[in-house]
Amino acid sequence: MFVEDLEDTRAIRRNATRARILDAAWDLARRDGLAAITLREIARRVGMRAPSLYTYFPSKNAMYDAMYADAARELAETLAARPQAGDPRETLRSRMRLFTAFCVADPVRYQMIFERPVPGFAPAPESFQLTAAALAGTRADMQAVGVAGEPALDMFRALITGLVSLQVANDPGGDRWTRLQDDAVDMFFAHYAGGTRSAVQPAGETQGAAHDHQQPPASR
Amino acid sequence: MFVEDLEDTRAIRRNATRARILDAAWDLARRDGLAAITLREIARRVGMRAPSLYTYFPSKNAMYDAMYADAARELAETLAARPQAGDPRETLRSRMRLFTAFCVADPVRYQMIFERPVPGFAPAPESFQLTAAALAGTRADMQAVGVAGEPALDMFRALITGLVSLQVANDPGGDRWTRLQDDAVDMFFAHYAGGTRSAVQPAGETQGAAHDHQQPPASR
DNA sequence: GTCTATATCCAGATAGAC
DNA sequence: GTCTATCTGGATATAGAC
Numbered sequence: 001m002f003v004e005d006l007e008d009t010r011a012i013r014r015n016a017t018r019a020r021i022l023d024a025a026w027d028l029a030r031r032d033g034l035a036a037i038t039l040r041e042i043a044r045r046v047g048m049r050a051p052s053l054y055t056y057f058p059s060k061n062a063m064y065d066a067m068y069a070d071a072a073r074e075l076a077e078t079l080a081a082r083p084q085a086g087d088p089r090e091t092l093r094s095r096m097r098l099f100t101a102f103c104v105a106d107p108v109r110y111q112m113i114f115e116r117p118v119p120g121f122a123p124a125p126e127s128f129q130l131t132a133a134a135l136a137g138t139r140a141d142m143q144a145v146g147v148a149g150e151p152a153l154d155m156f157r158a159l160i161t162g163l164v165s166l167q168v169a170n171d172p173g174g175d176r177w178t179r180l181q182d183d184a185v186d187m188f189f190a191h192y193a194g195g196t197r198s199a200v201q202p203a204g205e206t207q208g209a210a211h212d213h214q215q216p217p218a219s220r
Numbered sequence: 221m222f223v224e225d226l227e228d229t230r231a232i233r234r235n236a237t238r239a240r241i242l243d244a245a246w247d248l249a250r251r252d253g254l255a256a257i258t259l260r261e262i263a264r265r266v267g268m269r270a271p272s273l274y275t276y277f278p279s280k281n282a283m284y285d286a287m288y289a290d291a292a293r294e295l296a297e298t299l300a301a302r303p304q305a306g307d308p309r310e311t312l313r314s315r316m317r318l319f320t321a322f323c324v325a326d327p328v329r330y331q332m333i334f335e336r337p338v339p340g341f342a343p344a345p346e347s348f349q350l351t352a353a354a355l356a357g358t359r360a361d362m363q364a365v366g367v368a369g370e371p372a373l374d375m376f377r378a379l380i381t382g383l384v385s386l387q388v389a390n391d392p393g394g395d396r397w398t399r400l401q402d403d404a405v406d407m408f409f410a411h412y413a414g415g416t417r418s419a420v421q422p423a424g425e426t427q428g429a430a431h432d433h434q435q436p437p438a439s440r
Numbered sequence: 441g442t443c444t445a446t447a448t449c450c451a452g453a454t455a456g457a458c
Numbered sequence: 459g460t461c462t463a464t465c466t467g468g469a470t471a472t473a474g475a476c
Contacts, residue, residue, distance in 0.1 A: 033339045035255060038469070051471075052442050060470065115389070119253045154386070155400050155407075162382025166374070169335070180375050183411075187375075191407035259452065271453080272460050280452065 018056050020046050022066055029067075030108045034117040061121055068123040071109045072130035078102045079134050088144040093185055095141055096160060099134075100178050103164040107172060110164070145193060152192045159184050238276050240266050242286055249287075250328045254337040281341055288343040291329045292350035298322045299354050308364035313405055315361055316380060319354075320398050323384045327392060330384070365413060372412045379404050 024045040028037045039050040039060060057063045078098055085091045103110040111117045113131055135157075142153055163184060167177035244265040248257045259270040259280060277283045298318055305311045323330040331337045333351055355377075362373055383404060387397035 036339045039471090040469085048441095049443065050469095051444085054471075055441060119256045151400060151403075154397055155404065158382030158386050158397060158400065158404070159379060160382070161385055162378030162380070165381055165385055166378050177374055177378055180371060180378065183371075184375065184378070187407060187411035190411060191403075258450080260450085268459095269461065270451095271455095271462085274453075275459055 014056070017046075018066070021053060021056055022063070022070060025063060025067060026070075026108070029112075030106070034064075034067075034108060034112060035119065064118055064121045065124050065127065068112055069127045069130075071112045072123075072127050074109070075102060075113060075134055076130050079137055082137075088141065088146075089185075089189065092138075092141040092145055093182065095138060096181060096185065099160065100164055100167075100181055104167055104172075104178060107168045110168060114161075145189075147189075147192045155192070156188055159188060234276070237266075238286070241273060241276055242283070242290060245283060245287060246290075246328070249332075250326070254284075254287075254328060254332060255339065284338055284341045285344050285347065288332055289347045289350075291332045292343075292347050294329070295322060295333060295354055296350050299357055302357075308361065308366075309405075309409065312358075312361040312365055313402065315358060316401060316405065319380065320384055320387075320401055324387055324392075324398060327388045330388060334381075365409075367409075367412045375412070376408055379408060 021042060024042050025037055028041055028045065039053055042063075043050045043053055053063075057066065079095060079102075082091070082095050082098055085094060103114075108117075116122070138156070139153055142148075142156065147153075147156075160181070163177045163181055167174070171177065241262060244262050245257055248261055248265065259273055262283075263270045263273055273283075277286065299315060299322075302311070302315050302318055305314060323334075336342070358376070359373055362368075362376065367373075367376075380401070383397045383401055387394070391397065
């Protein structure tokens with residue numbers, strides 16, 4: 001028992017230190033970009049020397065993996081908090097708002113999940129699963145609204161991606177694009193759900209996930 | 221006269237070598253990513269040693285600048301070739317098709333113009349002007365269609381950006397998103413031009429370029 | 441667990457011979 | 459203009475003392 005307690009304590013301390021290291025890495029990444037962080041600077045910020053980091057992470061890529069997992073977990077938690085509105089359309093809207101807010105709140109975190117900001121680094125498949133789950137949620141919301149078909153989902157993703165992407169790139173900290181999101185959904189509904197709240201088949205294609213060949217790295 | 225001829229010849233040869241170096245740099249960037257190219261490898265590909273490159277470019281960043289100028293010039297030329305269709309809507313459509321085709325044809329070139337793929341590098345303002353001109357063309361087309369207001373233009377940009385961005389990231393070489401572009405324009409017109417071809421004021425805002433604070437680096 | 445010292449490697453850039 | 463040789467600095471990672 002005592003031995004186990006000691007081991008638990010040790011594990012807790014160890015995880016706390018890991019978290020401190022990751023926090024420092026995120027800070028540095030927000031300042032210099034994800035690809036530019038160095039072990040020396042991270043170590044300096046937590047009061048260590050670079051080699052000591054290898055006690056907590058076997059490699060720099062392992063640290064990137066942990067950062068990716070951080071980001072993916074936060075995304076999943078954010079979208080899980082979505083309020084289940086009575087109206088399916090409002091549910092979809094609230095999911096979208098949570099998503100855009102999540103993205104613009106931390107552009108570097110956004111890059112980590114949806115771009116490939118570190119040459120030579122690709123997230124582990126396990127971490128990647130978390131991100132795919134978010135897309136599944138959107139698909140479910142979409143079906144609840146009565147919009148079916150992969151093309152419609154792809155179009156919706158493109159709309160949101162474009163808004164976020166331009167927002168982050170051209171007006172960081174502002175809302176020039178994010179404030180268009182409600183209008184974007186109206187536009188989308190008008191085209192893909194016939195404007196009313198009835199369930200209407202979309203323009204182009206059959207239902208179901210025909211060929212969602214989303215790529216493990218760099219997807220959205 | 222003879223002296224001038226000699227100088228011309230020399231300048232021509234020099235520019236030809238510069239072009240060879242840039243070609244090698246692009247090839248390498250397409251293989252390894254823009255941030256990962258090295259002077260040594262570029263030199264090797266043109267049959268030189270790394271220091272010799274400094275005869276043609278004063279620094280690595282100067283080479284990136286030349287690459288950016290390449291890409292921006294190609295974009296400008298591509299959009300200049302736009303056929304002036306009789307119908308303004310078709311004109312806008314053809315501009316959009318040229319643009320998306322340009323982007324997916326060379327994702328690395330696309331990154332160079334619209335993202336910030338090299339930490340610490342920002343294009344010179346002169347080169348950046350070329351890119352801004354493309355946006356001005358879209359704005360003109362849009363007014364010709366009868367859609368006014370910056371929000372409408374921002375929405376249109378978001379649509380195109382999203383389609384291209386997802387296409388490049390998730391289905392490179394395919395057309396899963398680019399094939400949605402005509403449908404995207406239909407959806408856009410229906411919402412912002414009243415569905416008909418009449419000139420209608422948009423939903424949100426007043427006309428004119430109120431605050432197009434596009435940032436020199438990393439804009440679209 | 442953390443340190444110093446170091447191995448190994450590679451980068452961009454410069455000096456100066458030819 | 460091109461080369462060799464080198465400078466300067468940075469990186470990730472390992473060995474071994476404490």
